[in-house]
Amino acid sequence: MIARVIVDISAGDVDRVFDYVSIDGTERGSRVSVPFGNRSIEGYVIEMSETTDVPPEKLKTIQSVIDDRPIISEEFLRLCDYMTEHFHLRKIDVFRLFLPSKMRGGRIKSLEKNVIEISSEYKNEDPALFIKKSAYSQAEVFEFVREAGSVEQSYLNANFSAAAVRNLLTRGVFVSHKETVMRTPYSNIVQRDNTVVLTDEQRSAVDMILSGDKPTLLFGVTGSGKTEVYLNAIETTLKSGKTAIMLVPEISLTPQVMRVFRSRFGDEVALLHSGLSDGERFDEWRRLLTGGAHVAVGARSAIFAPLENVGLIVIDEEHDTSYASESNPRYITRDVAMFRARYNGARLVMGSATPAVESFYRAQQGEYALARLPNRVNKREMPAIEVVNMCNEVMYGNSGMFSAKLVTALDECLKAGNQAILFLNRRGYSSYVMCRKCGYVAKCEDCDVSLVYHKDENILKCHYCQRRYANLDLCPNCKSPHIKQGFMGTERIVENVSALFPSARIIRMDNDTTRTKDAHLKLLGDFAAGNADILVGTQMVAKGHDFANVTLVGIIDADMSLHFSDFRAVERTFQLITQVAGRAGRESKAGRVVLQTYTPNHYVYRFATAYDYEGFYDKEINLLRATRFPPFSEILRMLITCENEDIALDATKYAIDEMRKISAEYENDFIYLNAMRSPKKRIQTKYRMQLLMRVKPSDEIRRRVYEVADEVAVKFPQTICFTEINPNDLS
Secondary structure: OEEEEEEOOOOHHHOOOEEEEOOOOOOOOOEEEEEEOOEEEEEEEEEEEOOOOOOHHHOEEOOEEOOOOOOOOHHHHHHHHHHHHHHOOOHHHHHHHHOOHHHHHHOOOOEEEEEEEEOOOOOOOOHHHOOOOOOHHHHHHHHHHHHHOOEEHHHHHHHOOHHHHHHHHHOOOEEEEEEEEOOOOOOOOOOOOOOOOOOHHHHHHHHHHHHOOOOEEEEEOOOOOHHHHHHHHHHHHHHOOOEEEEEOOOHHHHHHHHHHHHHHHHHHEEEEOOOOOHHHHHHHHHHHHHOOOOEEEEOHHHHHOOOOOEEEEEEEOOOOHHHEOOOOOOOEHHHHHHHHHHHHOOEEEEEEOOOOHHHHHHHHOOOOEEEEEOOOOOOOOOOEEEEEEHHHHHHOOOOOOOOHHHHHHHHHHHHOOOEEEEEOOOOOOEOOEEEOOOOOEOEOOOOOOEOEEEOOOOEEEOOOOOOEEEOOOOOOOOOOOOEEEOOEOHHHHHHHHHHHOOOOOEEEEOOOOOOOOOHHHHHHHHHHOOOOOEEEEOHHHOOOOOOOOEEEEEEOOOOOOOOOOOOOHHHHHHHHHHHHHOOOOOOOOOOEEEEEEOOOOOHHHHHHHOOOHHHHHHHHHHHHHHHOOOOOOEEEEEEEEEOOHHHHHHHHHHHHHHHHHHHHHOOOOEEEEEEEEEEEEEEOOEEEEEEEEEEOOOHHHHHHHHHHHHHHHHHOOOOEEEEEEOOOOOO
């Protein structure tokens, strides 16, 4: 038999199938070791065949089958075909999504430990017959093992006499054997009987999810009990003998969600996300693969959980931009979920208090079923949002970052013993540093972006390539000492709040404070336990969290996401405001939100303060229809990068010439086509050029665009050229 193999090398010239002579145990989906050139390399068998076009003298034989079972299922082989065609990806890049990265190359394996128990010969004997009266240590450890049944040898050596353990092993009183130990995250969470009686609205939503033949959009205000709807739908799915996937947008949400799910379903739940240790991720993946767990919980990558017979897929906060991968391999989680749901005949539910306009449009058109949860479970009103015009604050002599109203509200909140959240979607201390005399702005040497000042470390950082630079005391251009710091970040918020309220306990939560393992869990746990009064953070504090004692939310700069050159900027501003406002007043205490803006008359604030999503949707969908932006078109972006600017320009000229020929063939389907420098002109030493096109959705046009991208890669091998569908970030 001939095995057709994709080798584990991510390069365009080897992104094809290679034929090998199979050996015993080779199956479709197997991971194998094969000779490739003058080395051995891993690969994946995608097909078994009786014949090959390769001459016999050139055929090589598979060296070994690595695993005891095929690890790429039939479903994932078909998913790979779909993703390579739909997103224009290399097959090996897709296969790498399907298993833990450290599993490749054998860098992580099962954890085995020596376990000791009493041999059957001595188990029922009186220890006085084989342990001397004076051997107190042997008697002590023997009694402990007899009561425990079996104990890890490392534990016995640490807590008893290692010499006594060795003596009993040598004499055959103890026997040892290897046991596989599972590295389970949050293993201290135990299952409890915490069944909740659903409201009529929740029961109706569950019934719609489980009985319909369409994907369901669950549209529910913050605090309306969407999680309980998910739990009930999953519970019913498990009872029917099927499995489930639960996706959340932020790693910071997984400890909270995991606690809820494991307390309901116990060891049925496995966690998958990039914040786990390598060993934990491997073991959780293996439990899902082998049927040891039937519910996968995690961020975007959990959509590739190796579950069979999937019955339900949940995408919580479905509007969130994190569900679109913006680095290779680029994919849209919703599209992958749609494929898995179709393949398995599973239900798909997408939940949000502020659905993506495109999703709500599909629900209005009947492509999705629409389930509504219009009321909070605790029957409390949504917190009142007070808009503060910061222009007036400046007129009245307040040039600080906090309005008088927010300072007063914070003071009242703290005096009442309550907690507050301050939201600003920018980390660091200031977003740039500039010389006031000559206008010099400190930029990264490898990227065309401003450096961000981080006061905690007194350094300048590039948030794109992570290079670090010494802080400026003098302008390197004109030697002036007059250095100005730009827009504030979360570090500066903490500093200013501390100055106003010296006794307040403050936690900062952003990418800088959550880099270490379990940092999210510790920070959120401290805040939930009342060990801090104020939580300052970026968008990772804006969604999903449930803190009973939070009565105040301050939105420091609501305009920040409003003025991006992106057709979704207003939509994202509405979503962020609504989501972060929903963190206040979730339990018995009333909530309050203070929103600071320099453009209070913008229509987004009128709808946001009234929590009027459908009014906002009506206005946005009319604008999108008039301008023919998605969902009334599809945006395709071709990005060309190269360390040589001239080559990047030549490649871009070739690409735009070819695309103009295609647009002439489909002139009624092309709404817009142009080539330009990317707004961020250089990142990690590579110059960036892009083609943007807005077209009527068409598989054929998309295929032709992919063909041009492939031609660019061949004709200009020094470049990297890739394409994106409806990208979140056009910069």
